[in-house]
Amino acid sequence: MIENSASFQASVDFARGIFGEGFIPLHRPVFEGNEKQYLIDCIDSNFVSSVGARVTEFEQKIAAFTGAKYAIATVNGTAALHAALQLAGVSRGDEVITQALTFIATCNALSYTGAHAVFVDVDRDTLGMSADALRRFLESKVERRGGQAFNKATGRRIAACAPMHTFGLPCRIEEIVALCDDYGIPVIEDAAESLGSYVGGRHTGTFGRLATLSFNGNKVITTGGGGMIITDDEELAIRAKHLTTTAKIPHPYEFVHDMTGYNYRMPNLNAALGCAQMEELPKFLAIKAEVARRYAEFCEAQGIALAQARAGTVSNYWLNAIVLDSLKQRDAFLEYTNGRGVMTRPIWRLMTRLDMYKDCEHDGLENSRWLEDRVVNLPSSVPDGAMGKA
The missing domain is CATH 3.40.640.10 (Type I PLP-dependent aspartate aminotransferase-like (Major domain))
Structure with missing residues (x-):
């Protein structure tokens, strides 16, 4: 469970270990082919x-x-x-x-x-x-x-x-x-x-x-x-x-x-x-699977829930997502990481909380509301230099 600035900092340090120093975006394009x-x-x-x-x-x-x-x-x-x-x-x-x-x-x-x-x-x-x-x-x-x-x-x-x-x-x-x-x-x-x-x-x-x-x-x-x-x-x-x-x-x-x-x-x-880009896609997917594997190891050690593909499916792991314990914890994590140059973001605001769709019929959206308060996306790009090793 992430509870304090020490564990927040561990997440920042881990991201820098994968993606390097400087500002780390959520996801960036890679142009290293034709x-x-x-x-x-x-x-x-x-x-x-x-x-x-x-x-x-x-x-x-x-x-x-x-x-x-x-x-x-x-x-x-x-x-x-x-x-x-x-x-x-x-x-x-x-x-x-x-x-x-x-x-x-x-x-x-x-x-x-x-x-x-x-x-x-x-x-x-x-x-x-x-x-x-x-x-x-x-x-x-x-x-x-x-x-x-x-x-x-x-x-x-x-x-x-x-x-x-x-x-x-x-x-x-x-x-x-x-x-x-x-x-x-x-x-x-x-x-x-x-x-x-x-x-x-x-x-x-x-x-x-x-x-x-x-x-x-x-x-x-x-x-x-x-x-x-x-x-x-x-x-x-x-x-x-x-x-x-x-x-x-x-x-x-x-x-x-x-x-x-x-x-x-x-x-x-x-x-x-x-x-x-299609010529590079197999490499992109292999590298992103490795990034997701490293996140899974880190999150397990830290006691953080990581969204992963269910049995019988394969994810491209476009964006890795963690599920924190509360809205308060989510907001503290977002503020801490973004304040230190590691871009993270919350999941989208529910459509029913936007003026255009607030009157639409829905079924209560219990899980949707629960996830809205807890899900955070982590940096998930192909790291610099990774294409040459793939």
């Missing part, structure tokens, strides 16, 4: 926007790595999720079941569709949506009509379920998908943080009807800004590319658009960066 060369090649080709060979190559690399049949690159993860929700049939006035313990992009994306968020609780071990909480909600609050699910209280159609794999820790996605299938609710996995995470050897994001990834500057790999929709459904993949390319009907020179689309396609410059 990133510069691929960017130069892209500039020399004059194809720097959303039309270019690197976009297609990056999509193919992501599809091959995750095992998804199709991948469609977007400008960021939020755009990917917005498009995926629309592709799944989410419309204005519908409801989407998700978790309140999430980054705001999850809820913002569903709000763009005009849908209403409904929040169910998370599990304390995965930090992701609880299948048990989802089951309780469906059995008590939902009725089936014509092969679709409707909220008994509001009368609204429940058009989708969007669980998230928090910090790369796989949630109980197989159980969630099975429950939703029984109620005719499509699952869109928010896998923004879980590139390189697996459930029983199957990559996260390949269980639902659609899934989305993020390549923001702080993710395991980065394209600066970028996202991806992945799916095994060919028709959805074709529609995804069309929707995110301003819904333009292909033609050598005519400008004909057959629906309201979005300018969401990833530029070739970003994709060039992504192609180089």
Whole structure:
């Protein structure tokens, strides 16, 4: 148990032993491969926007790595999720079941569709949506009509379920998908943080009807800004590319658009960066697993609870997270570490505590509230010099 400044200092010293002196960020990008060369090649080709060979190559690399049949690159993860929700049939006035313990992009994306968020609780071990909480909600609050699910209280159609794999820790996605299938609710996995995470050897994001990834500057790999929709459904993949390319009907020179689309396609410059990063991904994941192992040893010695992948799953350990004993202890730890140049941060504020989503239906969120008061993220970058040793 962390109780005093001496044990706080031990945590600071341990982080410096991994990441070195000076300011230690939470997660930084690493560019030690072909990133510069691929960017130069892209500039020399004059194809720097959303039309270019690197976009297609990056999509193919992501599809091959995750095992998804199709991948469609977007400008960021939020755009990917917005498009995926629309592709799944989410419309204005519908409801989407998700978790309140999430980054705001999850809820913002569903709000763009005009849908209403409904929040169910998370599990304390995965930090992701609880299948048990989802089951309780469906059995008590939902009725089936014509092969679709409707909220008994509001009368609204429940058009989708969007669980998230928090910090790369796989949630109980197989159980969630099975429950939703029984109620005719499509699952869109928010896998923004879980590139390189697996459930029983199957990559996260390949269980639902659609899934989305993020390549923001702080993710395991980065394209600066970028996202991806992945799916095994060919028709959805074709529609995804069309929707995110301003819904333009292909033609050598005519400008004909057959629906309201979005300018969401990833530029070739970003994709060039992504192609180089994918070449380094196996090294990144191996090093991050070693960092997580060292954290596990330290936390066990200190009596600190560390969030770890449950049995039968593999985490990419994008961000390591500890669970402290109280809100007071959490705040003291955050102040101490950040004041000494070691960046730590609390988990996100619950969506129900933000003005935009405070009136959304929820199930009490007991675990979510408990975790909000206790979870702290630790520095989790690939350490300087580690790539040469991997």
